[in-house]
Amino acid sequence: MDKNHFIEFVMQTGVLKLGEFTLKSGRQSPYFFNAGLFNTGAQLSTLANGYASAIAESGLDFDVLFGPAYKGIPLAATTSVALANNHQLDKPYAFNRKEAKDHGEGGNIVGHPLQGKVLIIDDVITAGTAIREAIDIIKANGAEPAGVVIALDRMEKGKTELSAIQEVERDYGIPVVSIISLNDIIDYLQTSEDEQNQSYLSAMQTYRQEYGIN
Numbered sequence: 001m002d003k004n005h006f007i008e009f010v011m012q013t014g015v016l017k018l019g020e021f022t023l024k025s026g027r028q029s030p031y032f033f034n035a036g037l038f039n040t041g042a043q044l045s046t047l048a049n050g051y052a053s054a055i056a057e058s059g060l061d062f063d064v065l066f067g068p069a070y071k072g073i074p075l076a077a078t079t080s081v082a083l084a085n086n087h088q089l090d091k092p093y094a095f096n097r098k099e100a101k102d103h104g105e106g107g108n109i110v111g112h113p114l115q116g117k118v119l120i121i122d123d124v125i126t127a128g129t130a131i132r133e134a135i136d137i138i139k140a141n142g143a144e145p146a147g148v149v150i151a152l153d154r155m156e157k158g159k160t161e162l163s164a165i166q167e168v169e170r171d172y173g174i175p176v177v178s179i180i181s182l183n184d185i186i187d188y189l190q191t192s193e194d195e196q197n198q199s200y201l202s203a204m205q206t207y208r209q210e211y212g213i214n
């Protein structure tokens with residue numbers, strides 16, 4: 001699936017919405033990507049195929065897929081299925097509990113132990129907080145991060161003039177692979193014949209000027 005088809009897919013499913021939203025970072029954004037709305041088997045299958053292709057094309061070497069709670073959980077589970085079905089890559093996966101369990105098997109990692117090189121799979125990166133927390137969990141378990149795969153790179157500044165993603169790549173020496181970026185969404189809106197889409201374009205461009213890296 002190319003980038004424009006992926007954008008059509010996320011707009012049709014309501015995952016990508018244009019409007020007014022408050023982000024985890026406190027930023028007021030004219031768009032929001034809610035991966036929780038990939039909520040049918042067919043949608044998850046299409047999404048997982050997209051992630052699996054991005055992983056296979058990246059050539060990233062890893063031992064375990066890790067989906068940070070909560071929205072990373074179905075992403076890791078379904079992408080591991082797509083990697084096995086489409087790419088003959090049978091990789092183990094894991095996810096964390098946000099609150100540690102103190103009975104039964106205990107702990108806060110579910111699935112395969114975090115060992116060796118761990119590939120993080122998540123929905124979006126804005127300021128990078130969630131990814132840094134995921135890397136801390138991987139390191140606390142004695143494993144090392146191998147890279148990050150996300151659906152949407154919002155291309156926003158992190159703590160410096162670099163993007164949050166560039167800072168993660170610099171600080172941890174790992175690649176971040178994304179299916180689409182903010183620039184792809186703006187390009188798509190620019191060529192869209194839908195008047196409502198067109199009307200959000202200037203808000204998107206203003207937001208990119210304020211928080212974006214270019």
Ligand SMILES: O=P(O)(O)OC[C@H]1O[C@H](OP(=O)(O)OP(=O)(O)O)[C@H](O)[C@@H]1O
Nearest residue numbers: 024069070071124125126127128129130
């Ligand atoms: O780069 P950041 O500024 O950290 O923002 C992006 C993160 O915020 C959301 O997760 P959230 O922590 O809200 O958890 P959820 O998966 O439980 O919705 C989203 O799923 C990303 O992981």
Ligand SMILES: O=C(O)c1cc(=O)[nH]c(=O)[nH]1
Nearest residue numbers: 023024032033034124126
């Ligand atoms: O920055 C966030 O909190 C955020 C942005 C976005 O597009 N989607 C999301 O789930 N969280």
